[in-house]
Amino acid sequence: MRASTTRIAWRSLWRNGRRTALALAAIGLSTALVLTFNGVLRAYGDWMVATITGPMLGDVQVHAPHWRKDRGLERTLRNASATVAALRRDPEVAAASGRIFAPVLVALGDEGFAAVVIGVDADVEAHPMGLLASAPAHPSGRGVLVGRKLADVMGVRAGDQLALVGQGVDGSFANDLYVVTALIETPVDMVNRQALVMELGETQRLFAMTDEVHEIVIRARDSDHGTALARRLAALPAFAGAEVLDWRALAPELVSLVELVDVAWVFVLVLVFVAAAAGIANTMLISTFERTRELGMLLALGARPLRIVGMVVVEALALGVVGVAIGSAIGVGIVATFHRVGFDLAQLTGGGPDQISFAGMSWSLRLYPSLAVVDLVRTFVAVVVTALVASAWPAIRAARLQPVTALRA
């Protein structure tokens, strides 16, 4: 394309400055809105995944076959400490730890209550999104953490002594006294309602287990690669016969929740397509109508129709590119601002609770929007493609002008 074409196109664009500015504002504003929305959605999606995987699910879990079905106490993974140590050396694994789940009868006085002992490695579970992220203390030895709702029902406070009765994995009778170190409130409803969180080694001792656990929970360095990690780990000899699953396979009902976010993004993008397309098509159509005589003159002077098409297309492209550039700058600015202060969905809904309970988990409503380069590129490409499509009609119309008729217009 000749440089003169670009020059002419750019000059024509500013012949009616107000109209061009309006079109730019329309494109810019919708771009900025899309990016802002995109930022919030991205934060929402990331938050969802973090809320889903952080406290309980992890990115990948390993169990003995059938454990997930009946949670049988005897369905354990053997040689747990060696396996976990090997996992921790894996470059793609950020963290790995074992867990034990055992039903017990727990009593403060002589009234017994049904509960579940969860044996954990507290240091690993205390990461920022982890089960014990907000726990005031860690379980150790004979000290246990009690879920807040269970504690309320039982009337238990920190410092109380609890009697636990259960079943050892060898069929023996497991019972002992424990002291409540602290009450905990976690994002997982089941833990708040039923759990006594105990140190892993002590749990193994109580239930007569050797080096065994019910669950190995793994956090991947890159959450997006959890599925691939699960597939790779499943092939390792250490996990022969075990069930290795990523969180998508463990909680399929939550996958659709996250996928919904992507669908929402596509809807908004389509809306912006339409807005940008209408703005560009309208601007270009009117500007070519206005310049019918001028275009006729160019054709009469020997300009080929293709060059006229080029001019109109470059004009539309310039409009789109400048618009999307301005919009991106504004959008990035908005997202950056909200990224620092957070975006409170609760306030949008009229100052309700700052978290909601759904699918057995608590979800925070304060989001921290963020954008990836891919979001900017996607929006840029979308607007450019729209500009090309929208310029087709005015460009074809201009190219088909008869010089004589056009000059008389």
Added chain:
Amino acid sequence: MRDPGRRGLMSILVVAWFVQPSFAQESKQPNVDTVLAKLDDLYRSKSSVARVDIVVVTPRSTRTMRVKVWTSGEDKALIVVESPSRDADTATLRVGENLWMFLPRVAKTIRIPPSMMLGSWMGTDFTNDDLVKESSLRKDFEARIDKRSSSPAGWWLTLTAKPGVVGRWAQIDLLVSDDLLPVEERHYDRKRRLARTLTFDTVKKLSGRTLPTRIVVTPTGATDKRTELSYEELALDVDVPASTFSLSRLERKR
């Protein structure tokens, strides 16, 4: 004046009435109420003291416990573990619908909550609910004779839960031998799925009563999993003081 011919006919009718069933079948069809009453009473009578060996078989281990059991009436029972020594003196007390457990190791008595009733009792294939609800077949079920069994010779009875009775079993199929001793029980849950099978064998005379001394419980679907009860001693209708079934007694060192 009596009509001798008529009297003769009456006599024949009466005789035929008594004789007819035994002509028609090899063994007299038992009266269901009699069977249920006998089964309800078999191992406990008005009161009982027994020593029972319990073997719990799981794919992972085989464990043996010896317990001493006191019962009185249909709704009072005390079970105390005698061996292994590690679990010795662990006790379970049932009074009516309530179940307590005494744990000597932590010197504590705990009442089992309703939500734990379907949990295993001391790791066996019996649930806590079995100890509380196993009160009366007669009270909870409508029974009818289903069919004749040839080997072993006896009768299959079908017991259906009476409407309004809240229990785990919707139906129990029961095989009793001709001498009215239990041979097999099949328990069906509320969805009419076979949940477990009880078999009774090793018929012996204990305390003057002939009964199967071994009961094996096999849960459906679990392989290599069963619980065997063997009555080693049984004394029936002995004097069991009411104070046996009290919380204070539960905690006292026996």
